[in-house]
Amino acid sequence: MSTTNEKRQEYRALFKNNVKKRLLVDKIVHIIIFAFVIIAIIPLGSILVEVFKNGITAISYEFLTATPGSIGSGDGGIGPAIQGTLIIIGLASLIGVPIGVMSGIFLSEYGDNRLARNVRFFNDVFMEFPSIVLGIFAFLVIVLILGHFSVWAGAFALALIMFPIVARTTEESLKMVPITYREAGTALGLKKWVITFRIVISAAKSGMITGILLSVSRIGGETAPLIMTILGSSQFFSGLDVPMDALPLRIWRLSLLPYESSQLQGWGAALVLIFIIIGINMAIRYHFANGNGIITRLIKQGVRTKR
């Protein structure tokens, strides 16, 4: 033992009396990161307030149902855009959800090999592909070949954005189903696909629905891939292989016009869009999130205190 008590006192004397200073630095850092949080919340607050404040003045029955009036007149509405957005979400889901779900089943149930590891990795990378490039791809393989802009091309592009999200969330939810469920099915002599669809998926349903709604809310606001696929239109839906309107496209057109009345209509369209998307997000948290969302937690707390 080399150190004596005296030596130790000597060492202690060398320590700086810097605690106050360090606590001050700590306080300052704390204030800075709190300011960061506020800085991030301000845009969200401002966006919601502006969209609501400006949008609400544009909303009327006519605005929600009519076709757009002549440019700059401030007449007409966004009926075709709302209709188009609903149609394209539906069509994209029709293509994207089955592929995504099957892909998720592959990753979860047959996911222990090299192919699956590659699929998982590229699935994650594909999720981050610039959406405009997906639009160009849809343009090249559908619009260019058919020779005209079409709803199918837009739906295909959006489905490409959708399916990796669905695949990943499906995989995660299926993996949460205990292995004993599958073993019980095997013990009953059921076929694997019956086990998967009847037992596993029904146990993982809420997680999968969350994923699907999440992907719907993501594609609902997508604009870039629609530019070169469905193009935009001022007429109501008239067929799957002609141009169609959608809310994001309409917002874009309206916002670039130099008339205040058009911009106001843009805000109105934005309010409808944000209502749809935030609505879906809220619904996810409200009904389906497995205890992660704040609202779910609040509900659970409420239930607990009531009991």
Add this chain to the structure above:
Amino acid sequence: MEKNPDAYRKQSVRSDKIFKLAATIAGSFVLVIIALMIFQLISESYPIWESEGLSFIIGTDWNAVEGRESFGALPYIAGTLVTAALAMGIGVPLSIGIAMFISDAPAKIGGPLGFLVELLAAVPSIIYGLWGLLVFRLYFQDWVEKPLHDLFGDSIFLFSGTPFGLDIITASVILAIMIIPTVSSVSREIMKAVPQQQREAAYMLGATKWEMFKLAVFPYSKTGLIGASILGLGRAVGETMAVTMLIGNATGISAFPSSFFKPSQTMSSIIANEFVEASPASLHLPALIGVALILLLIAIVINVIAHLLVTRMMKIKEGAINN
């Protein structure tokens, strides 16, 4: 997943084989699409590589008028990289700070705050664009750009130009706001993966909270945080609508980013602006597809790096929990 392969094998009947095949095809779909996409982009942009060669990447002229056609994408490549880098420079410190605050706050405050920040991710790009164009730009122009221009406009080239609000810095700030939810939520997960014992080791030595982050959290999660930031960079590179509405849409050499207050153009915005007008018969369309190809390759490289870093970090986390 298959705990008992023998039992499954006995069960393996034709319908199961079909099921497995269908699942495998659906799973492989993503690989096929990626390959097909790259192939399509290369073959459809081939004419522009043939006529411009390397000068498509390093050239600065952009002219679609028939007879005087010339396409050089350098200004847009630079515009994309500069705006994305600026967005990362602004957004990443903010995001990591937010992640620190939320991971450290009591659940009653941290939960709702995390929810609000994630709501930022749910707002569509087009609405950021609308808000940026009609609201944010005006405030930003008056409160930030003009003062900076008045102070430094004559002395520092970065602040020269006319602060009009439709320029590189406005687009970058909007991009920064847009990447905050991604970067902060991934960073939060990564910081959560730092074992509690590491934090306690720092506290035991008498560290303040900030010193604890410097001593225990940051060194441990460095790789993952870099991955999260690069993920944000990837988002910023691919972002289209908000940028298109705010960057001022210059073309050719004048789009080359040389000042915060100059209009510019990114790869995605030039596509959004010109794609529909481009004639498939001319070189204009192949040129835009070529731009898309470059954009895609940059995005792939960035995202592959980001995912490798993040997954590596998460694997370390699992190792740490098990040992």
Add this chain to the structure above:
Amino acid sequence: MTALSVSPPKITNSIDSEIPSSVFNEEKKFKMIAENVSVYYGNTMGVKNVTMKFPEKSVTALIGPSGCGKTTFLRCLNRMHDMTKNAKVEGKVMLDDIDLYDKSIDPIYHRRKVGMVFQKPNPFPTMSIYDNVVAGLKLNGVKDKRILDEIVEDSLKMAYLWDEVKNDLKKSAIELSGGQQQRLCIARALAIQPEVLLMDEPASALDPIATQKIEETIMELKKEYTIIIVTHNMQQAVRVSDYTGFMYLGELIEFRETKKLFTDPKNELTAKYVQGHFG
């Protein structure tokens, strides 16, 4: 707690009130005194009204079945519960003349005086051996390279690690074996020159040889330090400690000199525990 071979004991013959006066026959100087310490996790009570005095330059062991609150209590002595969400501590912990739970004092003032070694070795994995040891010193503003080197050597020697690592102090801390890592953590705690050393089952994750080394270290350290060690290993308590407290269901049942507690336990429950009837 699962292997209870006695009926759930009712602690009626409480002797804890007489503990402080009766344990120590001779005059002792107490380094640390815990008075009526209780810990709550939400609504459950982890530690119930424990009062204990820790004599200077001695080893006090805390034993008891897992879940009895001994680790929880130990962490109070360093205010480690400040970081645990929804944990609440009541009572007083005196270090010399200062109450650690005085609201006006930030815990970092006295964490320097109370070092702690945890159950699992937790060196900073990205740092070298040297940097691990000096981490606490740097916080305290010690920058002189000569002093740092000197303290590193002293601390590693005290932790009985110096001979094994003196030639590669720049090596990463995670390249060490588990036992070496734990001794590195002891050295890291000693480097800040604490007055009290808290050890939470420091040998539980280690093999017998490493355990022996740690115990030797403890025996040496007690000449200079006040050591409080939590252990579930009764032999270890007998080997290293001077005083032993037996805790059960969050209460301090008996607290005496180690030899006496193990050979002549006053409390029926203690007797059953040290004879291995439950644990």
